[in-house]
Amino acid sequence: MRRLRLAACFAFSVSSAAAQVTLLTHVTLIDGAGGPARGDMTIAMENGRIREIAPSAGFAPLAGATIIDATGRFVTPGIINGHGHVGPPARDPQLRQYALFGVTTTTSMYFDQDDAQAFKAAQKAGDLRGARMLTVMYRFMSEPFRPGSEMKTPEEARGKVDEIVAKGADFVKVWVDAQGGRYPRLTPEFTSAVMDQARKHNKIRMAHVVELADARRMVDQGVNILVHNVRDQEMPDDFIATLKARDISVISTLAREEGLFVYGDGPNGPAFLDNPFFQKGLPADRLALLRTKMREEQAGDANRPRWLRMFDTDKKNLKKLVDAGVRYGFGTDSGGALDRYFLQGWFEHRQMELMRDAGLTPMQIIQSFSQYNSEILGIAKDFGTLAPGKAADLLVLTKNPLDDIANMRSLEAVYLGGRKFE
Numbered sequence: 001m002r003r004l005r006l007a008a009c010f011a012f013s014v015s016s017a018a019a020q021v022t023l024l025t026h027v028t029l030i031d032g033a034g035g036p037a038r039g040d041m042t043i044a045m046e047n048g049r050i051r052e053i054a055p056s057a058g059f060a061p062l063a064g065a066t067i068i069d070a071t072g073r074f075v076t077p078g079i080i081n082g083h084g085h086v087g088p089p090a091r092d093p094q095l096r097q098y099a100l101f102g103v104t105t106t107t108s109m110y111f112d113q114d115d116a117q118a119f120k121a122a123q124k125a126g127d128l129r130g131a132r133m134l135t136v137m138y139r140f141m142s143e144p145f146r147p148g149s150e151m152k153t154p155e156e157a158r159g160k161v162d163e164i165v166a167k168g169a170d171f172v173k174v175w176v177d178a179q180g181g182r183y184p185r186l187t188p189e190f191t192s193a194v195m196d197q198a199r200k201h202n203k204i205r206m207a208h209v210v211e212l213a214d215a216r217r218m219v220d221q222g223v224n225i226l227v228h229n230v231r232d233q234e235m236p237d238d239f240i241a242t243l244k245a246r247d248i249s250v251i252s253t254l255a256r257e258e259g260l261f262v263y264g265d266g267p268n269g270p271a272f273l274d275n276p277f278f279q280k281g282l283p284a285d286r287l288a289l290l291r292t293k294m295r296e297e298q299a300g301d302a303n304r305p306r307w308l309r310m311f312d313t314d315k316k317n318l319k320k321l322v323d324a325g326v327r328y329g330f331g332t333d334s335g336g337a338l339d340r341y342f343l344q345g346w347f348e349h350r351q352m353e354l355m356r357d358a359g360l361t362p363m364q365i366i367q368s369f370s371q372y373n374s375e376i377l378g379i380a381k382d383f384g385t386l387a388p389g390k391a392a393d394l395l396v397l398t399k400n401p402l403d404d405i406a407n408m409r410s411l412e413a414v415y416l417g418g419r420k421f422e
């Protein structure tokens with residue numbers, strides 16, 4: 001990209017507001033709203049937001065603006081990750097890694113520290129050292145998980161919801177999973193109390209589920225988003241109809257399902273281990289462990305056939321949901337414990353590829369991580385699509401992602417709050 005700094009020439013003749021304008025000129029714009037790509041557009045960014053989007057021809061010159069000639073480039077919204085993990089600490093390196101891969105907003109769906117509220121406030125004020133973060137603060141789980149299972153009664157659950165909302169929870173999440181019969185599930189009375197209390201606080205309600213029966217229960221109890229797909233069986237039509245009728249969203253986490261077995265593939269692990277884009281997010285010593293210890297563990301995992309089946313079921317269910325017009329988002333389950341290798345940044349791009357393999361079009365995938373995620377996470381006023389007034393969180397690509405969604409990896413620049421993230 002050619003960068004021209006014109007500010008100096010006009011330093012004494014323009015207002016300070018005009019001096020902060022950055023123009024990205026001559027781009028092909030894919031705005032996330034689902035319409036056709038628009039060629040030769042100019043995007044004006046100011047004070048962290050998009051000020052104007054218009055055809056380059058006839059774009060009124062703005063004195064003092066920084067002009068970045070992006071001829072031949074493609075611009076999409078930044079990736080919103082609807083199911084991510086920022087933890088265990090430290091937070092900054094993880095949010096930085098997300099941003100370097102084009103994730104401009106992520107959810108944190110596990111346990112967060114008490115400074116989350118202050119941290120989010122600083123981000124809102126423009127202190128962006130990585131992806132923007134939204135958090136559940138706490139995850140309601142069954143025994144024996146600690147943290148997660150401290151609350152025993154519905155009353156205690158309600159009290160905890162009050163507490164985490166006061167501490168800055170953006171969403172409220174329950175984890176309903178018997179882990180193949182190894183553990184007890186949260187009881188219906190308990191999850192019902194959590195959902196009800198979250199509703200009183202007007203918070204978006206999320207559930208981790210695996211099995212259809214648990215998904216049905218949570219839907220009956222008023223969940224807004226299933227943050228994994230149903231994976232124990234193909235979704236029956238009546239359930240799909242219910243999801244649609246109640247406007248419930250589903251986030252399929254195919255990259256996660258694959259991550260449970262893919263490192264055990266073949267004698268050397270999956271081919272993508274050699275991909276520079278994959279290696280970008282992984283120190284050499286961890287890559288070495290992935291090729292040895294992790295490969296052996298996953299190759300010899302007795303559950304391997306089960307993970308493969310669940311991955312396949314997730315794909316089928318995703319395609320069914322999309323075809324039926326159920327609202328769907330984008331998420332990966334990346335992050336969390338390091339030895340799981342749910343790699344932040346890489347997972348988001350892998351997820352796109354796997355959604356493509358499930359039968360979704362590039363446009364459907366782009367909309368899922370931009371417009372749809374902003375809507376289902378309740379942040380569409382400021383994020384999601386690229387339009388005047390919204391946050392200037394956008395990606396500059398050298399290849400057209402509408403030709404192949406894997407071209408999202410041709411990431412040349414990430415703009416976060418109107419500034420190039422480096």
Ligand SMILES: [Zn+2]
Pocket residue numbers: 083084085109333
């Ligand atoms: Zn998760």
